[in-house]
Amino acid sequence: MATTKVIERKPLTFAEKTFLPQIATGLKTTFGNMLKKPITLQYPEERPVIPENYRGVPTLVKDPNGREKCVSCQLCEFVCPPKAIRITPGEIDAESEPDRAHVEKAPQEFEINMLRCIYCGFCEEVCPEEAIYLQDVFSLSGYSREEMINKKAKLYELGGTLPDKHYKWDKKKAAELGGNPEH
Amino acid sequence: MATTNEISIGDLGARAGEAEEELKGESMALNIGPSHPTTHGVLRLLAELDGDIITKCEPVIGYLHRGDEKIAENMTYNQFVPYTDRLDYLAPLANNVAFAMAVEKLAALEVPERCQAIRVLCCELARISSHLLGIGVFGMDAGAWTVFMYTFTEREKLYTLFEELTGARFTTSYTRIGGVARDIPEGWLGRVTDFINGVLPVLDEIDKLLTRNRIFVDRTQGIGTISREDAIAYGLTGPNLRASGVDLDLRKDKPYLGYENYDFDVPVGTTGDCYDRYLLRAEEVRQSVCIIRQVIDTIPDGSFYAEDAKRIFSPPKEKVLTSMEALIQNFMITTEGPQIPAGEAYFEAENPKGALGFYVVSKGGGVPYRLKIRGPSFCSLSILDKLVPGHYMTDITVILGSLDFVMGECDR
Ligand code: SF4
Ligand code: SF4
Numbered sequence: 001m002a003t004t005k006v007i008e009r010k011p012l013t014f015a016e017k018t019f020l021p022q023i024a025t026g027l028k029t030t031f032g033n034m035l036k037k038p039i040t041l042q043y044p045e046e047r048p049v050i051p052e053n054y055r056g057v058p059t060l061v062k063d064p065n066g067r068e069k070c071v072s073c074q075l076c077e078f079v080c081p082p083k084a085i086r087i088t089p090g091e092i093d094a095e096s097e098p099d100r101a102h103v104e105k106a107p108q109e110f111e112i113n114m115l116r117c118i119y120c121g122f123c124e125e126v127c128p129e130e131a132i133y134l135q136d137v138f139s140l141s142g143y144s145r146e147e148m149i150n151k152k153a154k155l156y157e158l159g160g161t162l163p164d165k166h167y168k169w170d171k172k173k174a175a176e177l178g179g180n181p182e183h
Numbered sequence: 184m185a186t187t188n189e190i191s192i193g194d195l196g197a198r199a200g201e202a203e204e205e206l207k208g209e210s211m212a213l214n215i216g217p218s219h220p221t222t223h224g225v226l227r228l229l230a231e232l233d234g235d236i237i238t239k240c241e242p243v244i245g246y247l248h249r250g251d252e253k254i255a256e257n258m259t260y261n262q263f264v265p266y267t268d269r270l271d272y273l274a275p276l277a278n279n280v281a282f283a284m285a286v287e288k289l290a291a292l293e294v295p296e297r298c299q300a301i302r303v304l305c306c307e308l309a310r311i312s313s314h315l316l317g318i319g320v321f322g323m324d325a326g327a328w329t330v331f332m333y334t335f336t337e338r339e340k341l342y343t344l345f346e347e348l349t350g351a352r353f354t355t356s357y358t359r360i361g362g363v364a365r366d367i368p369e370g371w372l373g374r375v376t377d378f379i380n381g382v383l384p385v386l387d388e389i390d391k392l393l394t395r396n397r398i399f400v401d402r403t404q405g406i407g408t409i410s411r412e413d414a415i416a417y418g419l420t421g422p423n424l425r426a427s428g429v430d431l432d433l434r435k436d437k438p439y440l441g442y443e444n445y446d447f448d449v450p451v452g453t454t455g456d457c458y459d460r461y462l463l464r465a466e467e468v469r470q471s472v473c474i475i476r477q478v479i480d481t482i483p484d485g486s487f488y489a490e491d492a493k494r495i496f497s498p499p500k501e502k503v504l505t506s507m508e509a510l511i512q513n514f515m516i517t518t519e520g521p522q523i524p525a526g527e528a529y530f531e532a533e534n535p536k537g538a539l540g541f542y543v544v545s546k547g548g549g550v551p552y553r554l555k556i557r558g559p560s561f562c563s564l565s566i567l568d569k570l571v572p573g574h575y576m577t578d579i580t581v582i583l584g585s586l587d588f589v590m591g592e593c594d595r
Contacts (some may be wrong), residue, residue, distance in 0.1 A: 002435035005448035007462050012400060019397045026396075029388055030329065039336055053365070055350035079517050081262045120265040120356050125364070126517045128503050128510055134350070 050136040055121040057137040058112055059159030060152070061130075066161065067100070069131035072107040076123035076132055084116035085123065110152040114140060133159060210238055215579070217246045223320065223583065224590025226564070232576060240571035240579070242564050247594035255554035259520025260286050260360045263554070268354040270558060271592040273316050274309035274535045275355045276345065283358035284439060285530035285541035286551075290360070290523045292492055297485040298362050299440045303478050304375070305348075305357060306440070306532070307471040311382065312341045313535035314422075314464045314471075317587040321461055322393055324584030325402045330389050337382050344378060347371055360521040361496035362488025372479050379472045386468060394462070403457040407570055407582035410455060417569070418562040421537025423586055426463045427455030433533035445477045457585035464587070495521040520549015536560055536587060556595055560588035 015021050041048060050056070063069050072089035090108025094101035123132045137158065142148045150158070216227035225246035231239035251270070255263045267282040268275035280302045287294065294302075319334030342352040347368055349355040357364050393399045409419070414427035424431060432449040434442040450466035452459035488496045497516045502509035516522075525547040531540035537559025544553040563586045571582060 001443065002432065002438075002445075002447050002449050004430045004435075005450050005466075007450050007452050007459065007466060009453065009458070009462070012395065012397060016395050017397060022396050025391050026329075029391055033333075039339075051347040051350075051368075053350050053368070054346065075514065075517055079262065081258060081265050118265055118354065119351060120354070121350055121364075122262070122265075122356075126497070126513065128513060130500070130504065 050138070054136050054138075055119050055124075055134040057114065057140055057150075057158060058117060058119075058123055058132055058134050058155075059137075060110060060155040061133050061159040061162045062156060064161060064163055067097070068106045068156075069129045070107050070110065070127075071104045071129055071131070072110075073128060075126050075128065079122045079126045080117075081120060081122065082116045082118055084113045084118075086111045086113070107152060110155060112150045112155065114142075114148045114150055115145060130162075130164070133162065135159065217243075223588060224593075226583075226588075226590055226593075228567070228571075228579070230571075230576075230579070235576050237572050237574055237576060237579070240568055242567045244561075244564065244590070245594055247590045249595065251595045252554050252556055255551055257550070259517075259549045260523065260551065261516075261521060263551075264358060265354060265356045268356055269591055270556065270595060271313070271534060271536055271539065271560070271589050272353065273589055274313040275353065276305040276349075276357055277309035277313075277532065277534045278539060279355060279358040280306055280440075281530065281532035281534060281539045282541055283360055284532060285528060285543050286360045286521070286523060288530045289526055289528035289543050289545055290492075290495060290521075292361055292489055292495060294362060294489050295486045296441070296483045298487050298489070300478050300482045301363055301367060301487060302358070303440050303442065303445075304367075304475060304482075305363075306534075307474050307478070308341060308344065308375070310471045310535045311379075311468050312338055312345075313587075314468045315341075315382075317464050317535075317584075318389060318461065318468075321457075321464075321581075321584040321587070322389075322399070324580040325399055327393060327396070327399060330392055333385055333388060337378075337385050340378050340381070344371070344375060347374075359488070359496060360523075361492045362486075366487045372482065375475065376479060379475055382468070383472060386465060390465065394465075400458065402578075402581055403461060403585070405454075406457045406574065406578050407585055408454060408456040409566065409570060413566065413569065414455065417566040419537065419566065420559045420562065421533065421535070422460060422463045422467060423537065423563050425450065426452035426459040428453055433531055433538055437531075439530075439532065442474075444481075445474050447471075447474050457581050460585045460587070492521075495523075516549075522549060523547070523551075531557070534559065536589060536592065537563065539592070556592075558592035558595060560590070560593040563588045564593055 060070055072087055074087050074089065077085040077087045087107050088109035089105050092101040092104060092106045119134065121134050124134050135158070211232045213230045213232055214227065215230060217225040227243040227246065229241040229243060230237050251266050254266060264279055264282065267278040270278045315334040315338045319331040322330035345355055346352045348371060349357040349364065409423070409427045411427050411429055414424050414429055419427070428451060430449065430451050433439070435449050447470045450463050450470065452463050493512060494516070497503070497513050498509040503513045523545045525545055527542070527544040529540060529542045531538045538557070539559060540557035542555040542557070543551050546552045571579060574582065
């Protein structure tokens with residue numbers, strides 16, 4: 001239950017009106033703080049600790065077998081509130097990956113415009129393949145607008161490989177748990 | 184052929200005297216802003232001065248207008264959540280919650296108790312964060328720089344907590360319609376307790392530096408006094424209203440999120456001047472700390488989202504990856520938006536700056552037909568042309584600081 005409480009205002013005492021006690025308390029507080037450990041972080045020499053699940057620069061990741069996880073369903077492109085993502089779907093090369101070609105797709109082009117991205121994390125949240133992750137890169141700069149558009153290669157380079165958190169196919173899970181990642 | 188004309192400029196001293204005579208009784212127009220450090224955002228004030236006394240003050244707003252309400256009509260309810268971060272960007276978590284609650288009200292959706300408790304935590308932490316900034320900046324406006332440093336140190340710690348909870352320090356985007364984006368991390372509640380234990384001594388310190396400080400008192404008492412009637416007439420809400428002695432707090436009067444289960448005081452001022460508004464904010468931080476303690480002690484187990492709302496909240500990731508129904512559900516909610524029935528609803532939440540209201544009109548489906556935002560800062564600023572005249576030029580900063588507004592929400 002909430003109750004109402006009227007805030008009292010006590011008039012200043014004579015001593016307080018002279019400002020002298022205030023100087024004393026003020027200085028005491030300041031000196032007290034001077035003796036404390038500094039809380040400043042000497043960035044960039046010292047780096048902040050980035051918590052797990054931090055929403056940094058969005059990246060594309062590969063699975064432990066080095067395969068592209070993204071199947072270019074374009075859900076992230078759809079959900080992205082500032083429309084930062086642009087995907088051109090493509091086919092998987094039948095020669096190099098015969099078991100996946102004609103089963104899934106892969107992005108032919110995948111661009112994230114970092115001048116538009118607001119790091120909301122929606123792309124990661126909706127992705128049905130866990131292919132796009134906002135990882136821990138938080139500072140990003142470039143000399144031109146083109147440079148700020150992350151292309152597919154750059155996205156994979158930033159993303160690297162992440163272990164599967166969940167398994168899409170039981171077959172894959174069994175193979176990996178059985179010590180044979182190349183199922 | 185060039186001609187030379189001789190002109191006489193006469194006695195300069197005498198002419199200056201005449202000019203001064205002419206200027207007497209004339210007021211000076213002064214333009215402050217839109218980019219001025221004391222305006223806490225891109226607010227422009229058109230002031231008219233008679234000597235050092237302000238005779239007229241007209242706020243000019245709109246420099247940060249982004250058309251948020253229109254933007255909302257073109258995206259699903261969930262996609263609008265990041266935009267609510269940018270309303271009152273000093274308390275984004277509280278905005279997220281208010282927006283989600285408004286849409287849920289329209290959908291008549293009850294979120295589970297754990298989700299409610301998490302949201303209360305979010306709101307109160309956001310209140311502490313916003314008030315810490317408000318007090319610090321107000322101190323700075325009145326010439327007390329040190330306080331600002333101390334409050335910012337504490338706020339920094341809060342941001343680390345937000346970062347851990349939501350993934351971002353500032354633009355939290357934490358709520359979804361029907362729940363929150365993720366559950367609280369392991370050990371996070373303990374760190375919140377550490378923080379609130381640490382913030383109380385800092386508040387005492389600020390109290391020592393400001394509350395009984397002659398200079399601060401002289402600069403704030405009796406300045407910018409808003410009468411009870413004016414406060415109501417101008418539609419002020421939040422601390423600015425309560426400082427004028429009106430006992431209205433939506434958490435107490437129209438409880439939501441289970442606020443009725445927590446014990447806390449609603450501080451109310453007596454005078455309505457800048458000093459009262461400062462005292463009130465400081466007290467509200469203490470009360471928020473008290474609420475947070477109770478939430479942490481009683482936080483229920485359970486789900487952090489409404490599990491039965493299958494057409495509103497996307498299923499968890501492991502289900503999306505393993506079950507076909509969940510995958511389809513995920514696609515449907517993402518592309519069509521959370522399915523909200525046709526109708527309209529208005530919901531107001533007690534945000535740090537006052538009552539933030541969302542009026543949602545839906546024709547069914549996942550996109551609002553119309554969304555109206557009622558921002559408390561807009562109303563707080565509307566009183567400026569009544570409040571500021573009669574004060575000295577230097578009081579403008581103090582008055583603005585005490586109103587604690589934010590332009591992101593005023594201009595939207
Ligand atoms: S990253 Fe994920 S959501 Fe985006 S296209 Fe690829 S699979 Fe779909
Ligand atoms: S983080 Fe948000 S803004 Fe950035 S690419 Fe993903 S969905 Fe778009």
